[in-house]
Amino acid sequence: MPHVELRGIRNYICRGIDLTAEDGEMLVLLGRTGAGKTSLLNVMAGLMPYEGSVLFDGMKMDNFPPQQREVGYLFQDFCLFPHMNVRENIAFGLRARGINDAFVNTRVDELINLFNLGGLATRYPNKGLSGGEKQRVALARALAPKPKVLLLDEPFNSLDLSTAKHLRVELKRIQRTFRVTTIYVTHNQREASEMGDSIAVMHQGRIEQKGMFSDIFFDPLNRTVSDLFGSPNILSCREVSHLTSGIARVKFNGFSLLVPCNGNHIEKVAISPWNIHISATRPPGPEINRIRVKITEVIEKGPVIEIKVRAGNETIYVESVEDQWNETGLKPGDDAFVIFPLRWLELKEPVIAGENP
Amino acid sequence: MRKGLRSWWRGTIPVLLMLAVWETLARLNWIPGDMFLPPFSSVTGQFYELIQSRVLIKDFSASLLRVLIGFCAGSLAGIFTGVIMGWKETVRTTLSPVIALLFPIPALGWLPLLMIWIGINELLPITIIFICSFFPVLYNTVTGIKEVDRKTIDAARVLGASETYILFHVILPAAIPNIFTGLKLEAGMAWRVIIAAEMVAIPTGIGALMMRAESLMRIDIIIVCLMVISFMCLLFERLFMCLEAKLTSRWK
Numbered sequence: 001m002p003h004v005e006l007r008g009i010r011n012y013i014c015r016g017i018d019l020t021a022e023d024g025e026m027l028v029l030l031g032r033t034g035a036g037k038t039s040l041l042n043v044m045a046g047l048m049p050y051e052g053s054v055l056f057d058g059m060k061m062d063n064f065p066p067q068q069r070e071v072g073y074l075f076q077d078f079c080l081f082p083h084m085n086v087r088e089n090i091a092f093g094l095r096a097r098g099i100n101d102a103f104v105n106t107r108v109d110e111l112i113n114l115f116n117l118g119g120l121a122t123r124y125p126n127k128g129l130s131g132g133e134k135q136r137v138a139l140a141r142a143l144a145p146k147p148k149v150l151l152l153d154e155p156f157n158s159l160d161l162s163t164a165k166h167l168r169v170e171l172k173r174i175q176r177t178f179r180v181t182t183i184y185v186t187h188n189q190r191e192a193s194e195m196g197d198s199i200a201v202m203h204q205g206r207i208e209q210k211g212m213f214s215d216i217f218f219d220p221l222n223r224t225v226s227d228l229f230g231s232p233n234i235l236s237c238r239e240v241s242h243l244t245s246g247i248a249r250v251k252f253n254g255f256s257l258l259v260p261c262n263g264n265h266i267e268k269v270a271i272s273p274w275n276i277h278i279s280a281t282r283p284p285g286p287e288i289n290r291i292r293v294k295i296t297e298v299i300e301k302g303p304v305i306e307i308k309v310r311a312g313n314e315t316i317y318v319e320s321v322e323d324q325w326n327e328t329g330l331k332p333g334d335d336a337f338v339i340f341p342l343r344w345l346e347l348k349e350p351v352i353a354g355e356n357p
Numbered sequence: 358m359r360k361g362l363r364s365w366w367r368g369t370i371p372v373l374l375m376l377a378v379w380e381t382l383a384r385l386n387w388i389p390g391d392m393f394l395p396p397f398s399s400v401t402g403q404f405y406e407l408i409q410s411r412v413l414i415k416d417f418s419a420s421l422l423r424v425l426i427g428f429c430a431g432s433l434a435g436i437f438t439g440v441i442m443g444w445k446e447t448v449r450t451t452l453s454p455v456i457a458l459l460f461p462i463p464a465l466g467w468l469p470l471l472m473i474w475i476g477i478n479e480l481l482p483i484t485i486i487f488i489c490s491f492f493p494v495l496y497n498t499v500t501g502i503k504e505v506d507r508k509t510i511d512a513a514r515v516l517g518a519s520e521t522y523i524l525f526h527v528i529l530p531a532a533i534p535n536i537f538t539g540l541k542l543e544a545g546m547a548w549r550v551i552i553a554a555e556m557v558a559i560p561t562g563i564g565a566l567m568m569r570a571e572s573l574m575r576i577d578i579i580i581v582c583l584m585v586i587s588f589m590c591l592l593f594e595r596l597f598m599c600l601e602a603k604l605t606s607r608w609k
Contacts, residue, residue, distance in 0.1 A: 047511050066514040079512040083530040083608045093516035096526070124608040145517060 004044065004149055004181055008052035013039040015205040017052070021149075021198075024179040026172070028196030030186060032228065036205040037185040038076070041151045044183065045071050056148050072142030072150045072180070076157055078134045080125040086137050087112070087121040093145040111140040114174070132163040139171070143178060150175070150182040156191070168194055189229055193217075193346075201225050218268050218348040230272035232346070233316050240266050254312015257289050259345050268348040273319040275344035278307060279337050280328045289340040295332050298325075309338060395577045400584070403577040412566070417585060420551055420562040423479070424589075427486025428547045432540060435491045439498025443532070444524060449499065460496065464489035464550050465557075472558055482554045482562070489550045494539040501535025502528055534609065537601035544593035552586055 003025070009017040013036040021027035029037045042048035046066040054061045061069050080089050090111055094104045112118055115136045123129055129137065135155060142150060155171070156164035172195060175182050184195055192199050193213040200210040201224075209221045218234055220226035239251040240261075248261040250269055259269055277283070283290055293309035293316065300306075305325040307318040318338060320328075330336050376397050383396035395403075407413035442449040442456075464485055475481050505528050513523045555564025563582050570578035 042511075045511075045515050047514070066511070067517050067519065069515075070517075071515055073512065073515040075508055075512055077508070079506065079509045081509065081513075081527060081530075083533075083605070085608075092513070092518070092526075096513070096516055096518035096522050126608065141516070 003057060004183065005055040005058075006040075006044070006052065007055070009040065009043055009050050009054070010052055011039070011043065011048060011050040013205050014043065014050065017205075017207055019200055019207055019210065021181050021183060024181055025197045026175055026182040026184055026195055028184045028186060028192040028199045029202050030189060030192040030196075030199050030228065031202035032187055035187075035202040037187075037202050038153050039205075040202070041073070041153055041183060041185060044149065045069060045073050045151060070145070070148045072145070072147035074135075074138050074142050074150070074152045074155050076153045076155070078125075078138040080134055080138055080141070082124065082126050085122050085124050086117055086129070089125070089137055090117075090140045090144050092141060097145065107144060111144055114177075115140045130163075131159045132167055135159065135167060136170075139174070143174075143180070147180065150178075150180045152182060152184045154185055154187070171195070189217075201228055203228070214346065214348050217346055218270060230274060231317070232270040232272045233276075234268055234270045235314060236268055237266050252312065253314050255291050255314065257291075257340055257345070258342065259347060260342055261347060264349045266347050266349060270346045270348070271340055271344050273306065273317040275341060276316065276318045277339040277341070278309070278318045278320060278328065278330070279339075280330050280334070282337055283339055289342065291338050291340070293336055293338050295330055295334050295336055298330075298332055309336065311338065393576065395580070400577050400580045404581045404584070407578065407581060413581070413585070416561060416563050416566040420548075420555065420564070421589075423482040423562065424486055424547045424551050427483040427551075428490045428544065430483070431487035431490030432494045432543065434487070435494030435539070436498050436536060438491075439495040439536075440502060440524070440529070442495070443499045443502025444528065456492070456495065460492045465553050468554060468558060477558055477560075482551055482559050485554045486547050486551055489547055490543045493543050493546075494536070497535050497539030498532065501532030504535065505531045533604055534601065537597060537604075541594050541597040541601070544597050545590040548586055548590045548593065 003023045004019075004021040004027075006017055006019040009019075017040060019027075019040075029040060031037050039048060043050045044054055046054075046061065046064060046069050056069070081092065084092065087108055091104050091108045094107060112121055117133070117136060117140065120129065120133060120137075125134055125137070139155070152171075156167060159167065168191065186192055186195070196213060198211060199213050199216055201208045201216060203224045209216050209225045216225060217229055217232065220229065226232075235252045237250045238253065240248050242248045242261070242263060243258070245263060246260055248259055248266065250257055250259050250266055252269075257269065259266065278293075291311050293311045295307060295309050296315070297308035298305060299308070300322075303322045305320045305322060307320060307325070307330075309316050309318060316338065328336070379394070380397045383394050383399075404413070438452070442452055467488055468481075468485060471481055471484055475484060509531070510523055510527060513527045518526065551562065552564040552567070555562035556568050557564075559565055563585060567579050567582045570576075570582070
């Protein structure tokens with residue numbers, strides 16, 4: 001599969017974008033709404049005018065119309081053809097290219113089996129297909145003509161959390177099966193960390209930073225990138241002791257936390273302020289990651305309250321919403337308790353020289 | 358099935374009731390004699406007589422033929438022009454001002470002009486029906502095509518479909534409901550317009566029969582003609598409703 005290269009892409013949204021996705025890689029474009037992520041996908045698909053160059057496997061695509069770029073595009077709202085049933089939708093790209101019926105049928109059957117759409121083949125999109133099923137049909141349709149590049153525009157945005165999680169796993173499996181270079185757009189950093197082999201952070205039509213998730217999360221190049229990740233609290237580890245194969249106790253400056261780990265050394269631990277819970281009384285439950293802190297400052301940012309607390313000798317930022325914060329009755333100088341949920345702790349492991357990240 | 362039968366009865370009862378009231382009023386002579394409101398039974402008898410004497414069949418056939426030719430030609434031309442206008446922006450921007458100027462003119466407004474241009478012959482009512490059908494069908498077709506989601510068309514493009522393939526396999530099927538809205542409205546309207554045209558300018562057809570009946574004070578014949586027109590309007594509208602349902606009910 002070819003790799004994707006963008007050179008100096010400019011239009012009324014993109015402001016000089018250089019970006020590369022390696023063969024078979026899933027590159028996530030992460031950014032807020034209006035950052036220009038979808039526009040960049042449209043540029044790659046040839047659906048939007050631009051200056052600069054789009055190269056697939058070193059070949060310039062700029063003069064090719066969308067029909068000839070051989071990309072698969074999964075739109076945010078799927079854009080299934082309502083007057084075609086599931087089978088016809090999947091076959092559309094093949095039939096439009098004039099491929100013979102025998103091949104079309106074989107390929108469609110293959111995809112219907114791969115995506116578990118067997119019972120739905122004769123159903124119409126607006127008659128009895130759930131959001132998750134529509135998403136699978138749209139993905140099968142995009143993959144049917146064996147595209148060189150797969151473009152996914154916030155594909156799980158309109159789905160409920162559990163369906164989205166299930167489909168993310170499925171998508172990752174399928175992407176690995178097909179080894180198709182994929183550009184995946186999202187505004188959700190957790191989704192980005194789950195899906196991306198690498199991540200490019202986009203803001204106001206520019207790529208601010210590109211790299212592995214933990215590199216960007218722990219070492220943001222600028223304030224914009226840091227803000228996008230919720231300006232996480234980043235704590236340097238002083239001592240790590242592995243308690244079991246999956247849990248380690250990490251000491252910081254004046255307090256310690258239990259963190260999930262795979263046995264490797266841990267350099268830093270991070271957590272976003274909105275993932276830390278704060279309360280006036282000792283929270284119920286086991287004494288895991290519940291730390292007594294002192295509130296040093298409270299800053300009101302509209303409906304969001306930013307609370308600066310002291311845990312040991314570390315300063316931690318916590319965020320709460322106005323109503324919840326008012327219920328606690330806490331104020332600067334008070335003692336409080338914070339909980340660091342295990343699942344929201346991001347770990348940075350040191351990269352060993354020569355090791356492929 | 359039972360539900361359908363029940364709803365059919367629910368629709369029929371008011372009509373039967375109206376006919377019964379009509380028959381009673383006329384029979385009780387509350388309205389002076391047969392002159393102003395003949396009973397429904399007399400009208401039915403007259404209908405039978407008009408059929409037997411072939412007068413109604415001759416005039417009805419003349420009107421039906423005009424409606425069919427004018428409506429089919431006008432609708433096809435409307436769909437064809439509408440598709441081109443909806444599909445090609447340059448054509449749309451060029452033709453839109455002309456269409457916008459001509460569309461508001463009522464079809465019967467053209468009658469005096471067409472009488473001079475074409476003369477009083479078969480082409481006159483057909484042309485009136487053509488105009489009556491052309492503009493609304495055109496307008497609905499353009500709207501239908503413009504309303505097709507841009508992203509759906511982009512999805513088809515990315516999948517490798519040519520512009521012509523997209524037109525026939527994506528745009529036109531998606532525009533069908535809108536096109537049929539125009540067809541349904543105009544199928545009934547064509548009958549209303551042809552009657553008016555025949556009453557004013559053409560010596561044959563149902564409209565002309567009504568005018569002849571009026572000059573002889575034959576209210577029963579006028580009512581027969583009105584019932585035929587009402588039935589035909591309803592029939593044409595229902596025909597297109599069924600056709601639309603057949604084409605779109607699977608997916609709409």
